[in-house]
Amino acid sequence: xxxxxxxxxxxxxxxxxxxxxxxxxxxxxxxxxxxxxxxxxxxxxxxxxxxxxxxxxxxxxxxxxxxxxxxxxxxxxxxxxxxxxxxxxxxxxxxxxxxxxxxxxxxxxxxxxxxxxxxxxxxxxxxxxxxxxxxxxxxxxxxxxxxxxxxxxxxxxxxxxxxxxxxxxxxxxxxxxxxxxxxxxxxxxxxxxxxxxxxxxxxxxxxxxxxxxxxxxxxxxxxxxxxxxxxxxxxxxxxxxxxxxxxxxxxxxxxxx
Numbered sequence: 001x002x003x004x005x006x007x008x009x010x011x012x013x014x015x016x017x018x019x020x021x022x023x024x025x026x027x028x029x030x031x032x033x034x035x036x037x038x039x040x041x042x043x044x045x046x047x048x049x050x051x052x053x054x055x056x057x058x059x060x061x062x063x064x065x066x067x068x069x070x071x072x073x074x075x076x077x078x079x080x081x082x083x084x085x086x087x088x089x090x091x092x093x094x095x096x097x098x099x100x101x102x103x104x105x106x107x108x109x110x111x112x113x114x115x116x117x118x119x120x121x122x123x124x125x126x127x128x129x130x131x132x133x134x135x136x137x138x139x140x141x142x143x144x145x146x147x148x149x150x151x152x153x154x155x156x157x158x159x160x161x162x163x164x165x166x167x168x169x170x171x172x173x174x175x176x177x178x179x180x181x182x183x184x185x186x187x188x189x190x191x192x193x194x195x196x197x198x199x200x201x202x203x204x205x206x207x208x209x210x211x212x213x214x215x216x217x218x219x220x221x222x223x224x225x226x227x228x229x230x231x232x233x234x235x236x237x238x239x240x241x242x243x244x245x246x247x248x249x250x251x252x253x254x255x256x257x
Contacts, residue, residue: 017045020037020041021082021083022037026067026077027076031067038059038083042055058117058121059081063079065135066079066096066099070097070099072100073100077099080096080097081094094134096133098132103167104197106193114126115195117135117137117195118195118224120137121137121138123224124136126228151183151187154177154181155188158174158177158181158207159174169192170203172206173202173204176209177207182214185214186221189221196232199231200230200232201234202232202235205235205237218251222234222247222250222251226250233252236254
């Protein structure tokens with residue numbers, strides 16, 4: 001997790017904050033201790049109380065996933081948590097295990113944790129390999145406003161219908177996506193695909209009009225999916241145009257005649 005805080009650098013401290021280092025066995029009873037130690041370290045870094053809780057929520061989800069799922073079919077192995085304050089005041093936290101990745105199932109409960117981590121910060125990166133999984137999150141220092149009434153108004157403008165087939169999501173968007181509704185659509189698409197982990201086809205042929213705001217929402221969704229190892233395929237009306245160039249860099253696009 002990377003948290004950028006304005007106005008505070010290493011020069012503002014009498015001594016640099018020591019890195020956070022925790023190497024524990026992936027057992028549930030370790031969670032309370034790890035959360036307490038990480039909270040104390042974050043407070044020492046200068047984070048405010050509310051922001052500490054938000055960061056902890058995301059980090060706790062990443063740690064919980066490693067403890068609960070990485071070694072589900074074997075004896076518990078290690079979980080590694082690292083935190084560091086960089087010279088510009090950025091805080092970096094990574095959570096790693098040496099176990100196996102368990103894919104989320106769209107339409108079920110699993111996978112909501114990734115979406116929650118994304119909402120607590122700016123981005124979530126997941127790197128999976130035969131050596132295990134590393135989760136890195138990024139977050140701005142400011143508390144983000146709740147979607148509230150604005151999101152509700154956006155949902156009155158567009159509709160999203162989802163179908164799940166063998167772990168694949170097909171999301172059909174109809175209506176229109178106007179200014180200020182990009183984040184609302186991106187969130188609903190990510191929620192449908194377990195935070196972007198599940199492969200997803202996004203059908204935009206039912207939009208009443210092609211807008212820059214719709215393209216921005218899809219670009220946000222495709223970028224988030226890429227960061228967690230997912231993929232998106234986009235279906236749009238009409239021939240290939242420069243309007244979709246930015247989206248084509250992060251998503252496959254099928255142009256419907």
